Amino acid sequence: MRNLAKFEIIGRIGEIKAGNGVVHLKIAANYPYKDENTGEWADDTYWNRVAIFREGTRNYIADKAKVGDLVRVEGRLRDSSYEKGDETVYTVDRIVDQFGILAHAAERAD
Template identity: 45%
Template sequence: MRNIAEFQIIGRVGKLKRLGSTIRVSLAANYPFKDKEGEWKEDPHWNEVTIFQGELQDRVWRQIQSGDLVHARGRIKQNSYVKDDETRYTVDLICNELSRLAKPVELGDDGE
């Protein structure tokens, strides 16, 4: 049996940034809930995915923009490092696939 540690996110792009030889993309997946008054609210969960693959980096950098709805998929990797004599742990979302599902909706001058 194959072992897997994967993630899948459908959400809106926040920021794209180059960091060394990688591209990092922040994604917000919204979870609706009812508050105490029975009103629907959004609870955005922000995650940052890291892209190492050169071809995927080029395509994402050229074609993906803030606000786009995307589907990201990849593997989860836990890392650790020592800072100030303390071991710190991180969870990296290494993105192998990222595709745009929709562009952001642009509202007209009248808000529609």
């Protein structure tokens, strides 16, 4: 049996940042909740930062993806750390293995 730690996010792109050999995306995922005061349903938006290293996927994003596009990403989780001053900062990175555009921002109906 294979062991794994993976994630899946369906949401809208809020930011695209290309770097040296990596593209970082911020993707908004909305979680519905019922407001205790009003009884109305509302969305709690959480911004997920993901990293894309594969050259083909980075090129596809550069050519096709725009802020506001609805996307589906899937990948693996990786623990890492870095030094900041005298402290070690621990992070969990979301490394994208699969990327797809579900709807372009121009097609947005809401």
